[in-house]
Amino acid sequence: MLHFMEHPPKVAVYEAKDNMIVGNVAFYGATSGKSFINGIAGERFCVRNSGVTAVVEGIGDHGCEYMTGGRVVVLGETGRNFGAGMSGGYAFIWDVNKTFKANFNPELSDIDPLNDADKKELKGLIQEHFDNTSSSIAKEILKKWKVQEKHFKKVMPRDFKRVLLEKKAEASKAAKAELA
Numbered sequence: 001m002l003h004f005m006e007h008p009p010k011v012a013v014y015e016a017k018d019n020m021i022v023g024n025v026a027f028y029g030a031t032s033g034k035s036f037i038n039g040i041a042g043e044r045f046c047v048r049n050s051g052v053t054a055v056v057e058g059i060g061d062h063g064c065e066y067m068t069g070g071r072v073v074v075l076g077e078t079g080r081n082f083g084a085g086m087s088g089g090y091a092f093i094w095d096v097n098k099t100f101k102a103n104f105n106p107e108l109s110d111i112d113p114l115n116d117a118d119k120k121e122l123k124g125l126i127q128e129h130f131d132n133t134s135s136s137i138a139k140e141i142l143k144k145w146k147v148q149e150k151h152f153k154k155v156m157p158r159d160f161k162r163v164l165l166e167k168k169a170e171a172s173k174a175a176k177a178e179l180a
Contacts, residue, residue, distance in 0.1 A: 015136070024060070027052050030070065038133035043079065046072050049089060055129040057137050064091055064155070073125050075137045083109045083155050091155040092122050094141070100153060110161070112154045119149055 021039030028044065030052035043060035046052065050069040058076030065081070068088040075094045083091065084105040092114070093100050104111060114122065123145060130138035141148045 022056070027054055030054075034128075036129045036132040036135075038129075038135045040076065046070065053125070055125055055138075057135065064089075067091075071121075071125070073122065073129070075126070075129070075135070075141065078103050081105050083157075086155065086157050088157060088160045090157070090160070092118070092125075093153045093155060094148070094151055095153050096148075096151040104155070108159070109155050109157045112156050112161075114149065114152055114154055118154055122152060123149070 019039050020042060022037050022041040022045075024042035025044045025047060026037075026041050027035065027046045027049055029048040029050065030046065032051045033053070035052060035054040035056075037054070037056040039056075040058035041056045041060065041063075043062055044065060045056065045059040045063045046054055046067060047062065047065045049064065049067045049072065053071045055073040055075065057074075059074055059078050059082075061079030061081055062084065063074070063078050063082045064072055064086055065083070066085040066087070067083070070089040072089070072091040073094075074091065077097070078093060078100060080103045082093075082100070082104050084107065086105075086109050095101075101111065123142070126138050126141055129135055130142060
């Protein structure tokens with residue numbers, strides 16, 4: 001499994017969170033691995049992602065287009081048309097400035113609140129991002145987690161959500177039948 005950590009050199013005099021550090025189409029068609037990017041990615045980040053887990057501090061236009069799997073965490077702004085054609089996987093967006101809805105493509109996905117399992121997973125990914133990059137954004141979010149968790153949204157494709165709910169119902173039914 002590939003692990004990718006990107007951050008500016010320690011001698012850099014600029015703030016990573018305010019600068020593009022990964023170019024356009026990063027992780028196009030990615031199938032596995034984890035990525036932690038201390039900075040902003042260009043356009044079409046994680047397009048056709050089918051399995052990578054990525055944490056980044058902002059992205060350009062058309063992020064997560066045609067995504068079929070994997071997980072993406074965006075700790076910053078997104079460009080327009082986020083999630084167009086997204087049929088699988090999911091994304092967590094830190095929407096502290098309340099700008100995400102205007103950039104979201106609602107054709108196939110919904111913006112959902114986080115449940116307890118989502119919060120646990122998300123906090124773990126942000127901690128892993130901090131551990132690998134020393135991100136100042138991740139550090140501040142973790143320091144004030146109870147306040148910051150309320151600013152996160154989950155982008156979930158409708159059909160993927162339906163399939164997961166059907167599988168959960170089938171598993172519950174099978175478990176009840178086994179106990180009987």
